[in-house]
Amino acid sequence: MRRRLIQSTLAVVLVVIAVFGVSLVIVETRTISNSAQERVDSEALRLASIVDSRILGEEHINAEILKNQVAENRYAVIRVPGQAPVELGIEPTGDVIHSTAKGEEGETVVVEEPRSAVTREVGRTLLIIAAVALLAIIAAVLLAVRQANRLASPLTDLxxxxxxxxxxxxxxxxxxxxxxxxxxxxxxxxxxxERIARMLTAERRLAADASHQLRTPLTALSMRLEEITLTDDPDIVKEEATIALTQVERLTDVVERLLTNARDPRTGSAVSFDLDEVIKQQLEEWRPAYRSAGRAIVSSGKRHLRAVGTPGAVAQVLAALIENSLMHGGGTVALRTRVTGNQAVVEVTDEGPGVPTDLGARIFERTISGRNSTGIGLAVARDLAEADGGRLEMLQAQPPVFGLFLSRTPLKRPPLVDDEEPTVR
Structure with a gap:
């Protein structure tokens, strides 16, 4: 493209120079020739007037007297009746410009000038025109290059x-x-x-959230299936199978919630539910893992509390906190329930060293982890809590105390505007 722009600009300039240059050369050549002819005619008339005045004054007419009346590069012949012709200057050879003038006393004056003088003047004019044309071409090339770079470089960047x-x-x-x-x-x-970046970020977040949220139900389901394979007691098999089916239902609920949030995070399914049932289900789910680690998990606090939220999401938040305590904490893990104002609070604490000081409030940021883990568990848990109007906070760093705050009254969600496009969390 750069070459085409330069060539097209240069072609336009050359056409303009050719049209106006040739016209200018023709006009200047004619002007110079006409000027030379007018000078010779004027010279002849002037000499004829001088000769007339000398004849009337009965003065001598000879080359010595009139030699200074003719320009150096001209030749003149004066013919007076009854006298020999008087020649002034050197007679030119070749093509000449000549003019003849007749005086009132019958004399004839002929003035000639070599045409080579006109040719030289025309040549000088042509050189000037050619120089100006060359400068115009150079300026046009520079301007075309600059313009081509100004247009081509952005296109290359784009x-x-x-x-x-x-x-x-x-x-x-x-x-x-x-x-x-x-x-x-x-x-x-x-x-x-920017739109693609947001879409990619949303897809990566969805993939990370899905892998993290699906891991816990799959792990629990795997443990139940292992229990089934290790026993021959039909009653235990039936009990573990029932629990495994419950885990499958939780897994299905997690998948549906992930897909729903991917389409529109505002379409939550918050309901009033019994908080004790969710806590009991989590205790049953995590006791085998804590027993295998030689630790205990217990619950205490106010009973028969009802909270508003999505039971599956609340279970996922508690599971994330319990899993964090299993991986990073120590000693007994305790789930305590209490009421503050119009909110039900579930506190999860353990007897481990707690959250390092350098992490502080950044513990809920994605990719922030005290150990070699994904670092998205608490971030996902906070998103799940906020989706139904709750919140997840770190109440104490050492020993660690995390609090899940849930409303006890139903939330009023703003209506979804028809022309408002849903976004991906």
């Missing part, structure tokens, strides 16, 4: 941006070029890059 988008690098460049059309394309590409 092509690179589009290629980066296609290769999975959605970072917007926020670069503008001072050309409205190109800036418009850059705006569109940057907007597309």
């Amino acid at each position: 092509a690179e941006t589009a290629e980066r988008l296609g290769s999975g690098d959605p970072r917007p460049r926020h670069k503008r070029y001072g050309v409205p059309e190109l800036d418009r394309v850059a705006d569109v590409l940057d907007g597309s890059a």
